[in-house]
Each structure stands twice: as structure tokens, then as C-alpha cells.
Amino acid sequence: MMNPDFYSRVADEFGEYTSGDLRTDVFPDGDPEAVFDELARGLGGPGARLVDVGCADGRNLLRIAPAFGSVLGIDMSASMRDSAERKRAEAGLGDVRFELRDASRTGLPDGEADVLTCRRGPLFPGEFRRVLKPGGHLIYMGIGETDVRELKETFGRGQLYGRWDGRPVMDEVVEELTAAGFAVVLEKAFRTEEFYHSPVELDRFLRQVPIFEDYDTVADRVPFERYAASAGSDRGVRLDRHWFVVQARRTT
Ligand SMILES: C[S@@+](CC[C@H](N)C(=O)[O-])C[C@H]1O[C@@H](n2cnc3c(N)ncnc32)[C@H](O)[C@@H]1O
Numbered sequence: 001m002m003n004p005d006f007y008s009r010v011a012d013e014f015g016e017y018t019s020g021d022l023r024t025d026v027f028p029d030g031d032p033e034a035v036f037d038e039l040a041r042g043l044g045g046p047g048a049r050l051v052d053v054g055c056a057d058g059r060n061l062l063r064i065a066p067a068f069g070s071v072l073g074i075d076m077s078a079s080m081r082d083s084a085e086r087k088r089a090e091a092g093l094g095d096v097r098f099e100l101r102d103a104s105r106t107g108l109p110d111g112e113a114d115v116l117t118c119r120r121g122p123l124f125p126g127e128f129r130r131v132l133k134p135g136g137h138l139i140y141m142g143i144g145e146t147d148v149r150e151l152k153e154t155f156g157r158g159q160l161y162g163r164w165d166g167r168p169v170m171d172e173v174v175e176e177l178t179a180a181g182f183a184v185v186l187e188k189a190f191r192t193e194e195f196y197h198s199p200v201e202l203d204r205f206l207r208q209v210p211i212f213e214d215y216d217t218v219a220d221r222v223p224f225e226r227y228a229a230s231a232g233s234d235r236g237v238r239l240d241r242h243w244f245v246v247q248a249r250r251t252t
Contacts, residue, residue: 003213004076007056010208011079022201023194023236032141032190032243033060036119039139039186039247041067043115051113051131053103054121058084058096061117065096068115072108074101075121106131115139120243123173125180132250138182144189144242145169148211151239154227155220158212170244182248189244195236199228202237 025031037060044050044067052061055073057080065071073096075081084098101107104124111133118128119141128138145163152158163169174184196202203224206215217224231238 003210004080006210006213007075007077008079011057011077011083013207022205023196023239026193026195027190028193029188029190032192032245033119035188035190036060036117036139036141036245037064039245040064040115040117043137043139044068048114049112050115050117051106051108053106053116053118053128055084055098056080056121058087058098060119062087062091062093062096064117065093071096072113073098074103074106076100076102103127111136123176125176125182129180129182129250134250134252136250137185138177138246138248138250140173140177140246140248142169142173142244142246144244146240147242148239149242150231151211151227154230155212155223159210170246173244173246177246177248181251183251184246184248186247187244189242192241192243194239194241195233196239197236199224199237202228202239 041064046069048068049070050068052073055061055075058073061071061073073084078100081098081100088096088098103122104127106127108131110130112131114133114136116128116132116136116138120143123140132138143160145160145166145168147160149164152161170187170189174187177184196205203217206212207217228237
């Protein structure tokens with residue numbers, strides 16, 4: 001799921017990480033990206049230092065970067081880093097840095113960040129705590145256990161397959177962060193309905209994300225068509241997403 005080679009292949013083929021113009025989104029619980037942005041911006045300021053982990057092509061980081069005095073995005077995929085540099089230049093944001101670093105051993109100094117953000121990237125509570133200053137905040141967006149469940153059931157495989165029968169992922173993240181010395185100040189789940197304009201857009205999306213790292217348009221044609229038929233509507237082909245956001249403060 002977190003294989004940086006997968007993301008490099010996506011950046012090399014598509015030049016970026018997923019395109020929003022494939023679909024229309026409906027947010028019964030609010031837009032998780034907008035909520036995440038607002039939480040992060042609320043912790044910004046001219047002297048505030050932000051580190052974003054698993055930033056991929058940097059598109060989400062660049063939206064919140066102007067609220068901070070210094071901004072560093074880290075990822076292990078060189079192709080994604082190159083894509084992020086291009087997006088940074090296009091946005092005219094000169095002082096955002098993108099570096100190749102492993103989130104499990106960043107090599108960053110203790111207390112380097114006032115705020116650490118991570119959307120759908122790898123979670124290393126001990127390292128994140130070390131990199132944050134005492135009192136600093138982590139904002140983490142994770143993938144919930146029921147994310148695209150029907151699609152995965154139709155394919156009989158996929159990221160977090162079968163996890164819907166287990167303990168909620170968000171509960172585990174809260175427990176891990178608490179054990180590592182964080183006080184959780186917010187935890188919220190979000191259901192999002194995505195409507196892909198047609199099966200062509202859904203196919204393109206599946207080639208860009210690691211829901212099935214081995215997804216293949218030709219080899220997976222039978223389950224793909226079965227899903228597209230069962231989830232089709234006049235608004236498009238529907239995918240039910242499940243994200244969650246946790247905000248936690250480093251206590252000591
Ligand atoms: C699901 S993508 C999320 C990208 C972006 N945060 C977003 O939400 O659009 C996960 C990213 O984490 C990166 N990644 C995976 N393992 C990593 C690690 N150990 N250290 C740094 N980045 C990592 C991948 O290369 C990929 O770009």
C-alpha cells in the first residue's frame with residue numbers, strides 16, 4: 001500500500017497523483033480535504049514550521065503552504081518529488097522545499113516542526129513525535145476500513161481487504177498515537193460518494209491509486225464491468241469512500 005515504486009510509476013505515467021476531473025464528489029459528512037486544510041491553516045503563522053509526510057505531487061501541501069513561515073514536504077518517490085517541484089513552480093511558491101526522506105527515519109532534527117501533516121501517507125507515531133516540538137500538532141488523514149468495500153468485494157482483493165470485519169482503523173490510530181505520547185484532540189470519520197463520469201474515468205482512476213496495486217485494465221475486465229454495471233447511475237459510476245481525520249498534540 002505504501003510502496004513508493006508504485007507512486008513513481010504513477011507519476012511517470014500520469015505526471016501526477018490522481019486527477020479530480022474524473023468525477024463529481026458528494027460530501028454527506030463535509031469535505032475531508034477542506035476540513036484538513038482548515039485545521040492545518042488554523043495552526044499556521046509567519047513563524048510556524050510545517051512538515052508534510054508522504055506529500056506525493058505536493059498538490060495538497062501547496063494549498064496550505066502559504067499559511068506557514070517554512071514548509072517541507074517529504075516523500076520517498078523521486079518521480080513524485082519532481083512532479084511536486086513542477087507544481088510548486090507553477091504555483092509561484094518559492095520557499096516550499098521537497099525532499100526525498102523516509103518517514104520512518106526522517107533524519108530531521110528533534111522538534112523541527114510546529115505542525116506535521118500526513119494525508120493517506122505512512123504513520124510512524126514515534127518518529128512524528130520526535131520531529132514535532134513539544135506542544136506541536138499532528139494532523140493525520142487515514143483510510144477507513146470500509147473504503148471502496150463493494151468494489152473490493154467484487155474484485156475479491158484490494159487494500160485493507162476484509163478489514164471491514166475488524167476493529168476500526170481510526171480507533172487503532174488513536175490508540176497508537178496515545179501510546180506514543182500524543183493527546184488526541186479531534187477524531188472524525190468522513191463518508192464521500194464519488195461519481196465517475198463513465199467507466200473510462202473509473203478505469204483511469206484505478207490505474208493511478210493503490211486500491212489494487214496490480215490493477216490491469218485487460219486482466220480485470222470481468223470484475224470491472226460487473227462493478228460498473230452494479231454501481232452505475234445517471235450521475236456516473238459510484239464509489240463509496242471512507243476517510244478519517246485525527247488531530248493530536250505532542251504532550252511532552
Ligand atoms: C497515498 S499517497 C498520498 C499522497 C498525498 N499525501 C495525498 O494525499 O494526495 C502516499 C505517499 O506516501 C509516500 N510514502 C510511502 N512510504 C513512505 C515513507 N516511508 N516515507 C516517505 N514517503 C512515503 C508514497 O511515495 C506516496 O507518495
